[in-house]
Amino acid sequence: MSATVETSAGDHDSTAGRASAGAPILKLDRVTIQFGGLKAVSSLDLEVPAGGLFGLIGPNGAGKTTVFNLITGVYAPTSGSITFEGRPIHGLRPSVIANRGITRTFQNIRLFTSRCCRDNVCIGEHMHARASLWDAVFQTRRYEEDERAMQQRAQELLELLGLGAWGDTLAAELPYGQQRRLEIARALAGNPRLLLLDEPAAGLNPQESDELMRLIESLCRRLGIAILLIEHDMRVVMGICRRIAVLDYGEKIAEGDPAEIRRDPKVIEAYLGEEVPAAEVP
Amino acid sequence: MRRTVWALALLAVIGVVSTVLPRLVNPYIMQVAVLCGINVILAVSLNLINGFTGQFSIGHAGFMAVGAYGAAMFTLQLGQRWAGAMMAAGLPPVVAQGAALCVALAVGGLLAALAGYLVGLPSLRLRGDYLAIVTLGFGEIIRVLILNIDAIGGARGLFGIPVWVNLFWVAVGAVGVVLLSLHLATSTHGRALFAIRDDEVAAEALGVDTTRYKVLAFVLGSFFAGIAGGLFAHFIGYLNPSSFQFLKSIEVIAMVVLGGMGSVSGAVFAAILLTVLPEVLRPVKDYRMVLYSLMLIILMITRPQGLMGSREISWGWLRGRRRAPGAA
Numbered sequence: 001m002s003a004t005v006e007t008s009a010g011d012h013d014s015t016a017g018r019a020s021a022g023a024p025i026l027k028l029d030r031v032t033i034q035f036g037g038l039k040a041v042s043s044l045d046l047e048v049p050a051g052g053l054f055g056l057i058g059p060n061g062a063g064k065t066t067v068f069n070l071i072t073g074v075y076a077p078t079s080g081s082i083t084f085e086g087r088p089i090h091g092l093r094p095s096v097i098a099n100r101g102i103t104r105t106f107q108n109i110r111l112f113t114s115r116c117c118r119d120n121v122c123i124g125e126h127m128h129a130r131a132s133l134w135d136a137v138f139q140t141r142r143y144e145e146d147e148r149a150m151q152q153r154a155q156e157l158l159e160l161l162g163l164g165a166w167g168d169t170l171a172a173e174l175p176y177g178q179q180r181r182l183e184i185a186r187a188l189a190g191n192p193r194l195l196l197l198d199e200p201a202a203g204l205n206p207q208e209s210d211e212l213m214r215l216i217e218s219l220c221r222r223l224g225i226a227i228l229l230i231e232h233d234m235r236v237v238m239g240i241c242r243r244i245a246v247l248d249y250g251e252k253i254a255e256g257d258p259a260e261i262r263r264d265p266k267v268i269e270a271y272l273g274e275e276v277p278a279a280e281v282p
Numbered sequence: 283m284r285r286t287v288w289a290l291a292l293l294a295v296i297g298v299v300s301t302v303l304p305r306l307v308n309p310y311i312m313q314v315a316v317l318c319g320i321n322v323i324l325a326v327s328l329n330l331i332n333g334f335t336g337q338f339s340i341g342h343a344g345f346m347a348v349g350a351y352g353a354a355m356f357t358l359q360l361g362q363r364w365a366g367a368m369m370a371a372g373l374p375p376v377v378a379q380g381a382a383l384c385v386a387l388a389v390g391g392l393l394a395a396l397a398g399y400l401v402g403l404p405s406l407r408l409r410g411d412y413l414a415i416v417t418l419g420f421g422e423i424i425r426v427l428i429l430n431i432d433a434i435g436g437a438r439g440l441f442g443i444p445v446w447v448n449l450f451w452v453a454v455g456a457v458g459v460v461l462l463s464l465h466l467a468t469s470t471h472g473r474a475l476f477a478i479r480d481d482e483v484a485a486e487a488l489g490v491d492t493t494r495y496k497v498l499a500f501v502l503g504s505f506f507a508g509i510a511g512g513l514f515a516h517f518i519g520y521l522n523p524s525s526f527q528f529l530k531s532i533e534v535i536a537m538v539v540l541g542g543m544g545s546v547s548g549a550v551f552a553a554i555l556l557t558v559l560p561e562v563l564r565p566v567k568d569y570r571m572v573l574y575s576l577m578l579i580i581l582m583i584t585r586p587q588g589l590m591g592s593r594e595i596s597w598g599w600l601r602g603r604r605r606a607p608g609a610a
Contacts, residue, residue, distance in 0.1 A: 072487055074483070074487075093486070093491075093493075094483075094486040094487050095486050095487075095488075095489050095490055095491045095492065098486075098487060098488055098489030099489050103487065103488060103489070104487050106483075106484065106487075110481045110483060110484040111480075111481070111484070112476065112477050112480035112481060112484065112485075113480055113481075114476065114479075114480055114544070114592055115473070115476055115477075115480065119473055119476075122470065122473055123470075123473050123474065123476075123477045123485065123488055123490065124488050124489075125470075126470050126473065126474050126477075126488070126489065126490055127488070127489030127490065129470040131469070131470065133466075133471050133498070136465060136466060136469030136470065136471050136472070137462045137465050137466055137469070138465070139285065139465055143469065146470070147469070147470070150470065186488065187488070189488075190488060190489050
């Protein structure tokens with residue numbers, strides 16, 4: 001497990017104080033994206049602290065996934081800047097951004113369905129592979145060592161997500177809930193310092209969803225990474241996120257800790273009379 | 283070390299088989315065997331592009347033509363003289379011709395790889411049907427270019443290419459391409475290609491440089507197609523642009539689809555099957571191509587995923603444990 005839980009610069013003990021202190025790992029500065037006449041995200045400022053869970057919530061169609069697509073380079077912002085660990089990343093290709101240390105999951109699951117679960121995770125590790133094409137085709141010793149390490153680490157990650165027994169199963173044949181977990185394992189395989197989870201609990205029943213959220217929280221603590229979590233169901237994130245930003249019609253309408261968010265009149269209005277449940281706050 | 287021993291042993295087996303076989307069977311069967319080998323290389327190389335990476339290329343005959351004419355021109359201009367010089371220096375003809383042939387094949391392969399690189403570039407922007415049309419156009423452009431360049435024979439064709447290729451060379455080429463491609467499939471680079479086929483967006487988000495790998499698939503695939511072309515040129519001894527028509531590309535695609543997209547062993551089987559089938563059907567004369575097409579239709583209806591699906595034959599599979607390729 002040592003390879004998996006390796007953290008950068010002792011994030012472990014200091015995560016609690018990170019939210020307010022220290023430089024943010026990700027900073028969005030007046031980010032706007034326009035599709036024709038539609039401003040999907042307008043002038044969004046966001047600072048995600050290094051370490052800990054950050055929630056991004058909002059009603060359907062609020063632009064949450066668009067924000068993810070902007071951060072991961074699927075779209076380039078029309079204006080504004082995105083900096084990760086102090087370096088600008090807007091306009092870079094998604095694979096370059098992934099190599100910088102941001103990986104993600106998808107709202108509608110995008111697994112490599114023709115491959116087994118272990119292969120899916122291995123593809124996540126691919127960007128750190130050292131064996132060249134030459135090594136692979138001629139099966140040099142470096143390739144074999146690299147391959148063994150990748151397979152082993154993939155198995156560790158599968159076990160971490162509770163998928164240890166599914167390694168040889170085709171991803172397409174996995175039960176739905178496990179597919180969501182596999183996506184997280186695959187995203188973690190790249191050793192990200194920031195993990196973006198796009199509605200990881202979508203389609204799960206309340207019990208499965210609670211279980212998954214607890215798992216995500218423990219992953220975040222154990223790996224010492226920052227996690228930015230999208231959710232449209234407020235109940236799910238209230239319990240585990242230290243800080244939450246609320247998006248509506250592409251604009252940030254509120255940001256704060258769960259208690260503040262729950263009281264915010266704009267948020268209540270955005271969710272249109274929906275009772276904001278008084279979930280147990282840690 | 284162990285690998286080198288294996289490779290030498292394999293080479294020895296191929297050598298013995300290809301020396302003994304011509305004494306046992308008639309030249310017609312030998313010719314079919316050689317064409318099987320060339321088609322195996324073509325199918326396995328196209329499988330890298332269409333099967334592994336999911337890029338729909340229908341211009342494979344074009345890459346083969348570049349390799350065939352490149353290798354043949356090299357031999358006619360330089361290779362023949364080199365081989366002559368080596369023989370004059372006392373080397374046995376087999377060695378001298380073999381060495382010249384290897385250089386010619388490398389030249390043909392590299393030229394085809396260059397063409398593959400140029401065609402691979404638009405594949406970064408285009409996908410599916412649009413890419414297919416670009417590759418189709420490429421194949422036709424190559425053929426028409428060859429048709430109109432007088433220095434390489436034009437419509438008359440290119441004569442007098444020394445016939446240096448026999449079953450040995452084709453078998454070495456086919457086995458080599460199959461092994462390299464199997465190794466690629468089970469490696470992290472192969473997984474990257476499969477990832478692009480399954481979900482390009484996800485692959486890119488996980489840090490796979492999809493641009494690089496798509497071009498790589500085209501370059502590798504066309505390199506091997508070029509080698510197949512070079513072998514073909516030095517086996518038949520005569521090249522004509524009409525050998526590299528659109529139908530040839532379709533024939534290779536049929537092999538890949540019939541074998542199962544992404545399965546190397548499937549491509550090998552299908553290539554052999556589709557080369558032997560028309561020969562076996564010769565007795566029915568006029569109905570040959572009707573039966574051939576009918577059998578293709580029936581095969582695709584009964585096994586739409588191809589003969590092998592996406593599986594590979596491996597020792598584990600033969601023992602009854604079925605698993606996807608690369609699931610080490």
